[in-house]
Amino acid sequence: MAVHMAVKLDLVDALSAADGHTLTADELAVKVVKAEDKAESAALISCILRFLMSFDVVSCSTKKGPGSAVLWRYSLAPRCWWFTMNNGEGSLGPVAVFDVDEPTALGGTPAYNYFRKNPRLSTLFDQAMAHQSLLVIRKLLEHPKVFDSIEVIVDVGGGTGATLALIRGRYKHIKGINMDLAHVISEAPSLKELFYGVVHVAGEMFGSVPSGDAVLMKWMLHMQSDEECMMILKNCHKALPDNGR
């Protein structure tokens, strides 16, 4: 919850932008809070940061302030890197925001049915997935053998296409087919933008999967029953040639 608040209130990115300099809770309140009562906000910010300090997510040093006051000055601890936006290198920050908002909102409704009716949560989820994908896929790209002799790769449940855009950015000969539910694809960036070379397909993995040389599924099967996994994997198998992967 404290990480969630620190990301949601932009405290993490404000500390990151300070570029190694320390900031007090008052200075942070001026940067991130729009409300009039910055003193009250600074007290809350201070609670959040002291809690995070006890888990080494932020660092803190103290200095003597005016009179007998002690000034607590905060900066990012190394592990906080995972929650900053990192100039587009990937982040777990949006996942931390989503993980707290989501169970409150779902109230027992299966997640993807709920997202269909709630564009705000759907967008939050798609962004969370895209940012964490950057972290994982950038590592995968360091292994060219994985992509050897693939001409068409199908990302089943690929969200708004961030994974395939990264793969295409490095391996330009590969054509990407990004398949996801219609309401997710409707949010995907248009082909004219960054995603040149990625074709978006609205579909249902329990029905069929587009054909390609390789099928990619990331963070897809953990949420399905054994029977559902079998159904999806059979559809993937049908979509592949004999030497497919």
Ligand SMILES: C[S@@+](CC[C@H](N)C(=O)[O-])C[C@H]1O[C@@H](n2cnc3c(N)ncnc32)[C@H](O)[C@@H]1O
């Ligand atoms: C946990 S996310 C993973 C997204 C992406 N693969 C990643 O790792 O960033 C699951 C994805 O599966 C999609 N999905 C869920 N049910 C689906 C279905 N029946 N057919 C196709 N896609 C589905 C969701 O819309 C969502 O984008």
